[in-house]
Structure formats: C-alpha cells, structure tokens
Amino acid sequence: QQQVKQSPQSLIVQKGGISIINCAYENTAFDYFPWYQQFPGKGPALLIAIRPDVSEKKEGRFTISFNKSAKQFSLHIMDSQPGDSATYFCAAKGWEAAGNKLTFGGGTRVLVKP
C-alpha cells in the first residue's frame, strides 16, 4: 500500500523557472513531512520539513506548502538552477511512539536546463 503518492515522476524546467512537486498522503497519523534531495551516487539529504500546524515554510529558494484538510503537501523550488537537478522525495513520519520510520513517495527526477 503506497501511503504517500508523489507526482510528477519527472519534470524539466528552464533555469530561473519554478519546479513544483506534489505529494498526497492517506495516513492521518503522519505528523512530520520532510523533503529529501538525492544526487546520483549519494544518499538522500534533508532539504526542508514541515509539521501539520504550519501551512507554509520557506527556506531560501525552497518552500513547502501544506494543506492538512486535503492531506496534500508540495515543494516549490524558485529560481531553479542547474545544480538543483536531482531526484526529490517527499516523506512522512508518524507519531513519536512509532519511531523514526519514514514513508517515502516515489520520487521526482528534476532536470533544470541552462
């Protein structure tokens, strides 16, 4: 059962453009939603994260929007740069008692064209 659905699977954006990746979840017990960036040959690196009591969080060119009622969240990459070309994963984590298990979306491969 895929509890976190991510779209699109891939996207191509011009340098300076906006990349938008969407995720939807089913489990209402999730209470922490991180985004990870992964380059080829590397492990995923935490990019930005949000909790459900916040509707938006911005860090530099990266913004998470969160819609609790729709059970959806999205990543916006503003002013996309060729160095942003990577695979992005959304993830979700449950209550503290459930431990640190992360449920990942399927990933989005982003290519930023110069």
Place this chain on the structure above:
Amino acid sequence: KAGVTQTPRYLIKTRGQQVTLSCSPISGHRSVSWYQQTPGQGLQFLFEYFSETQRNKGNFPGRFSGRQFSNSRSEMNVSTLELGDSALYLCASGLFGASQETQYFGPGTRLLVL
C-alpha cells in the same frame, strides 16, 4: 561532525550467499534506520534500532535482519540472497524524541546479486 558512514560501498554477491552491511551513525545519534532503494519500489523501510532494540520493522522477509551495538553502530544481514535483493541499502541516523525529527542518510551500500 562526521556524517553517517556505511561499509562497504559496493558489493557483488551470488545467489544463495549471505551479506552483512555496516553503518556507523553520527556521533551522539542512537537511532539507526535501514532502507532499501530500488528503481521499481523506491525507498522502503527495513527496520529501525534504538538503544540496541529493534523499534520498528518494515514488510520484508525474515532473510533480512539487523542488530545494533552498544556504541550505536548497526549491521544488517541478508541471508540466502536473491536476484531481487540487488539494491542500494541506505542507513539513516537520528536523535530520539518528537522534537528531534531530522534523520541523516549515509551514502549507501550498493549490492549487486548475480
């Protein structure tokens, strides 16, 4: 601080063999989680250890096992390897507690089963 380290980085095994992968977490981190990453299934949670105890387990067969030592280092073992076990195995370490959400991934061990 040194990051999460995983050894070996690459491994080639044949069907039926067993393999042991090692993970050293970031100093001070007591939670270690393991994930399997494949092109078809994406990132899937294997198990999590905290203070030498398995706290959470994913939906993998019993051939996959792990343990954690008193210094928080962790190993995972896969017995009777199958072709489908070829994957990137990622280890992530983190602190424990609702406010300590961030998990840091290592570079992974790429396992090829022939």
